[in-house]
Protein backbone atom coordinates (compact mmCIF):
# COMPACT_ATOMS: atom_id res chain seq x y z
CA UNK A 251 0.00 0.00 0.00
CA UNK A 252 1.36 3.38 -0.98
CA UNK A 253 1.50 6.13 1.63
CA UNK A 254 -1.29 8.69 1.51
CA UNK A 255 0.29 12.14 1.41
CA UNK A 256 -1.21 15.52 2.31
CA UNK A 257 0.60 18.58 0.94
CA UNK A 258 0.05 21.80 2.90
CA UNK A 259 0.76 25.03 1.02
CA UNK A 260 0.01 28.71 1.54
CA UNK A 261 1.18 30.04 -1.81
CA UNK A 262 1.59 29.29 -5.47
CA UNK A 263 2.51 25.67 -4.98
CA UNK A 264 5.38 25.20 -7.40
CA UNK A 265 6.88 22.63 -5.03
CA UNK A 266 3.53 20.84 -4.93
CA UNK A 267 3.62 20.79 -8.72
CA UNK A 268 7.15 19.39 -8.68
CA UNK A 269 6.00 16.58 -6.38
CA UNK A 270 2.99 15.78 -8.58
CA UNK A 271 5.15 15.79 -11.72
CA UNK A 272 7.86 13.64 -10.15
CA UNK A 273 5.30 11.09 -8.98
CA UNK A 274 3.83 10.96 -12.48
CA UNK A 275 7.35 10.30 -13.81
CA UNK A 276 7.92 7.57 -11.21
CA UNK A 277 4.60 5.92 -12.03
CA UNK A 278 4.19 2.64 -10.18
CA UNK A 279 7.58 3.15 -8.48
CA UNK A 280 6.32 6.15 -6.48
CA UNK A 281 6.29 5.77 -2.72
CA UNK A 282 3.02 7.58 -2.15
CA UNK A 283 0.05 9.39 -3.60
CA UNK A 284 -0.84 13.02 -2.99
CA UNK A 285 -4.45 12.56 -1.88
CA UNK A 286 -5.04 15.96 -0.25
CA UNK A 287 -3.85 19.53 -0.75
CA UNK A 288 -4.79 21.82 2.11
CA UNK A 289 -4.14 25.50 2.67
CA UNK A 290 -4.74 28.22 5.23
CA UNK A 291 -5.62 30.51 2.29
CA UNK A 292 -8.62 29.88 0.06
CA UNK A 293 -6.89 31.85 -2.73
CA UNK A 294 -3.68 29.78 -2.68
CA UNK A 295 -2.51 28.83 -6.15
CA UNK A 296 -1.69 25.39 -4.77
CA UNK A 297 -5.42 24.65 -4.43
CA UNK A 298 -5.94 25.44 -8.10
CA UNK A 299 -3.10 23.10 -9.03
CA UNK A 300 -4.78 20.38 -6.95
CA UNK A 301 -8.06 20.99 -8.77
CA UNK A 302 -6.35 20.60 -12.13
CA UNK A 303 -4.94 17.24 -11.02
CA UNK A 304 -8.19 16.06 -9.50
CA UNK A 305 -6.73 15.96 -5.99
CA UNK A 306 -8.99 16.66 -3.00
CA UNK A 307 -8.64 20.24 -1.67
CA UNK A 308 -9.42 21.83 1.64
CA UNK A 309 -9.04 25.12 3.47
CA UNK A 310 -7.74 24.62 6.99
CA UNK A 311 -9.78 26.22 9.74
CA UNK A 312 -8.34 29.44 11.19
CA UNK A 313 -10.68 29.70 14.16
CA UNK A 314 -13.09 27.28 15.83
CA UNK A 315 -16.57 27.67 14.39
CA UNK A 316 -15.65 28.81 10.87
CA UNK A 317 -16.76 26.77 7.87
CA UNK A 318 -13.47 24.97 7.35
CA UNK A 319 -12.18 21.89 9.18
CA UNK A 320 -9.13 21.90 11.44
CA UNK A 321 -6.00 20.11 10.29
CA UNK A 322 -6.38 17.10 12.58
CA UNK A 323 -9.90 16.42 11.26
CA UNK A 324 -8.76 16.72 7.63
CA UNK A 325 -5.90 14.34 8.27
CA UNK A 326 -8.16 11.78 9.88
CA UNK A 327 -10.86 12.10 7.21
CA UNK A 328 -8.37 11.54 4.41
CA UNK A 329 -6.44 8.78 6.24
CA UNK A 330 -3.16 10.62 5.81
CA UNK A 331 0.16 8.84 6.45
CA UNK A 332 2.67 11.56 5.52
CA UNK A 333 2.42 15.37 5.53
CA UNK A 334 4.60 17.45 3.19
CA UNK A 335 4.76 21.20 3.80
CA UNK A 336 5.38 23.18 0.63
CA UNK A 337 5.47 26.87 1.40
CA UNK A 338 3.08 26.48 4.34
CA UNK A 339 3.35 29.49 6.62
CA UNK A 340 1.64 28.30 9.79
CA UNK A 341 2.98 26.18 12.62
CA UNK A 342 1.70 22.62 12.77
CA UNK A 343 -0.31 22.14 15.99
CA UNK A 344 1.55 20.14 18.65
CA UNK A 345 -0.90 17.19 18.71
CA UNK A 346 -0.40 16.69 14.96
CA UNK A 347 3.39 16.99 15.30
CA UNK A 348 3.32 14.36 18.06
CA UNK A 349 1.06 11.99 16.14
CA UNK A 350 3.15 12.33 12.96
CA UNK A 351 6.69 12.27 14.36
CA UNK A 352 9.03 11.44 11.48
CA UNK A 353 6.18 11.70 8.99
CA UNK A 354 6.04 15.48 8.43
CA UNK A 355 8.60 17.07 6.11
CA UNK A 356 9.33 20.61 4.94
CA UNK A 357 11.54 22.31 2.40
CA UNK A 358 13.30 25.57 3.23
CA UNK A 359 15.22 27.78 0.79
CA UNK A 360 18.45 28.13 2.79
CA UNK A 361 21.01 25.95 4.51
CA UNK A 362 19.37 25.62 7.92
CA UNK A 363 19.91 26.52 10.68
CA UNK A 364 21.08 29.65 8.87
CA UNK A 365 18.36 32.01 7.63
CA UNK A 366 15.47 30.10 9.12
CA UNK A 367 12.97 30.52 11.92
CA UNK A 368 9.95 32.75 12.48
CA UNK A 369 9.47 35.38 9.78
CA UNK A 370 12.06 33.80 7.48
CA UNK A 371 10.06 32.88 4.41
CA UNK A 372 9.81 33.82 0.77
CA UNK A 373 12.10 36.57 -0.49
CA UNK A 374 12.96 37.60 3.08
CA UNK A 375 15.25 34.59 3.24
CA UNK A 376 17.11 35.53 0.09
CA UNK A 377 17.34 39.21 1.02
CA UNK A 378 18.90 38.20 4.34
CA UNK A 379 21.34 35.87 2.60
CA UNK A 380 22.48 38.67 0.27
CA UNK A 381 22.67 41.21 3.10
CA UNK A 382 24.86 38.83 5.11
CA UNK A 383 27.29 38.53 2.21
CA UNK A 384 27.46 34.74 2.30
CA UNK A 385 28.64 33.09 -0.90
CA UNK A 386 26.76 29.81 -0.52
CA UNK A 387 23.14 29.25 0.33
CA UNK A 388 21.02 26.23 -0.55
CA UNK A 389 18.05 24.03 0.10
CA UNK A 390 17.18 22.08 3.24
CA UNK A 391 14.63 19.30 3.46
CA UNK A 392 13.90 18.40 7.07
CA UNK A 393 11.49 16.69 9.40
CA UNK A 394 9.08 19.06 11.13
CA UNK A 395 8.75 19.61 14.84
CA UNK A 396 6.87 22.24 16.81
CA UNK A 397 9.21 25.14 15.95
CA UNK A 398 9.75 26.82 12.61
CA UNK A 399 12.57 25.30 10.55
CA UNK A 400 14.15 23.34 13.38
CA UNK A 401 13.46 19.61 12.88
CA UNK A 402 16.08 17.07 11.98
CA UNK A 403 17.70 17.64 8.61
CA UNK A 404 17.18 15.00 5.91
CA UNK A 405 19.03 16.53 3.00
CA UNK A 406 20.83 19.74 2.11
CA UNK A 407 22.07 20.93 -1.24
CA UNK A 408 24.27 24.00 -1.76
CA UNK A 409 23.54 26.81 -4.20
CA UNK A 410 26.05 29.59 -4.96
CA UNK A 411 25.27 33.27 -4.35
CA UNK A 412 26.67 35.50 -7.10
CA UNK A 413 27.73 39.14 -6.62
CA UNK A 414 25.20 40.16 -9.25
CA UNK A 415 22.28 38.48 -7.44
CA UNK A 416 19.20 40.19 -6.13
CA UNK A 417 16.58 38.32 -4.09
CA UNK A 418 14.68 37.43 -7.26
CA UNK A 419 17.56 35.85 -9.17
CA UNK A 420 18.74 34.00 -6.09
CA UNK A 421 15.23 32.74 -5.29
CA UNK A 422 14.91 31.36 -8.82
CA UNK A 423 18.25 29.52 -8.61
CA UNK A 424 17.33 28.05 -5.23
CA UNK A 425 13.79 27.14 -6.32
CA UNK A 426 15.15 25.12 -9.23
CA UNK A 427 17.07 23.00 -6.74
CA UNK A 428 14.06 22.74 -4.40
CA UNK A 429 12.07 21.27 -7.28
CA UNK A 430 14.71 18.60 -7.80
CA UNK A 431 15.43 17.78 -4.16
CA UNK A 432 12.05 17.96 -2.45
CA UNK A 433 9.98 15.53 -4.55
CA UNK A 434 12.70 12.91 -4.10
CA UNK A 435 12.79 13.48 -0.34
CA UNK A 436 8.99 13.26 -0.10
CA UNK A 437 9.08 10.04 -2.11
CA UNK A 438 11.84 8.61 0.10
CA UNK A 439 9.95 9.40 3.31
CA UNK A 440 6.67 8.09 1.88
CA UNK A 441 8.38 4.85 0.88
CA UNK A 442 10.08 4.53 4.27
CA UNK A 443 13.58 4.84 2.78
CA UNK A 444 14.33 7.87 4.98
CA UNK A 445 13.08 7.79 8.54
CA UNK A 446 13.96 9.66 11.71
CA UNK A 447 16.05 6.64 12.70
CA UNK A 448 17.96 6.07 9.48
CA UNK A 449 18.46 9.80 9.19
CA UNK A 450 20.80 9.81 12.17
CA UNK A 451 22.74 6.76 11.06
CA UNK A 452 23.56 7.67 7.53
CA UNK A 453 26.32 10.24 7.69
CA UNK A 454 25.84 11.61 11.18
CA UNK A 455 24.72 14.63 12.72
CA UNK A 456 21.38 14.59 11.03
CA UNK A 457 22.50 14.91 7.45
CA UNK A 458 21.70 12.14 5.05
CA UNK A 459 23.15 11.48 1.66
CA UNK A 460 24.87 14.76 0.95
CA UNK A 461 27.71 13.30 -1.02
CA UNK A 462 30.42 15.88 -1.60
CA UNK A 463 31.67 13.94 -4.60
CA UNK A 464 28.67 15.23 -6.53
CA UNK A 465 29.80 18.81 -6.70
CA UNK A 466 27.50 21.48 -8.02
CA UNK A 467 30.19 23.67 -9.49
CA UNK A 468 29.61 25.17 -11.93
CA UNK A 469 26.10 25.40 -10.62
CA UNK A 470 24.34 25.63 -13.96
CA UNK A 471 25.92 22.34 -14.91
CA UNK A 472 23.49 20.37 -17.02
CA UNK A 473 24.15 17.47 -14.65
CA UNK A 474 22.47 19.17 -11.69
CA UNK A 475 19.32 17.07 -11.88
CA UNK A 476 21.34 13.91 -12.39
CA UNK A 477 23.64 14.71 -9.46
CA UNK A 478 20.78 15.37 -7.07
CA UNK A 479 19.07 12.15 -8.14
CA UNK A 480 22.32 10.24 -7.61
CA UNK A 481 22.87 11.75 -4.17
CA UNK A 482 19.39 10.73 -3.11
CA UNK A 483 19.65 7.32 -4.68
CA UNK A 484 16.58 7.83 -6.82
Ligand code: GRF
Pocket residue numbers: 259261262263264265266336337338357358359371372425428
Ligand atom coordinates in the same frame (compact mmCIF):
# COMPACT_ATOMS: atom_id res chain seq x y z
C1 GRF B 1 9.63 27.73 -1.31
O1 GRF B 1 10.76 28.54 -1.48
C2 GRF B 1 9.82 26.86 -0.09
O2 GRF B 1 11.14 26.53 0.16
C3 GRF B 1 9.32 27.72 1.01
O3 GRF B 1 8.26 28.44 0.45
C4 GRF B 1 8.40 28.53 -0.97
C5 GRF B 1 7.15 27.97 -1.57
O4 GRF B 1 7.10 28.14 -2.94
N1 GRF B 1 9.02 26.96 2.20
P1 GRF B 1 5.98 27.39 -3.79
O5 GRF B 1 4.63 27.81 -3.23
O6 GRF B 1 6.20 25.92 -3.66
O7 GRF B 1 6.16 27.88 -5.19
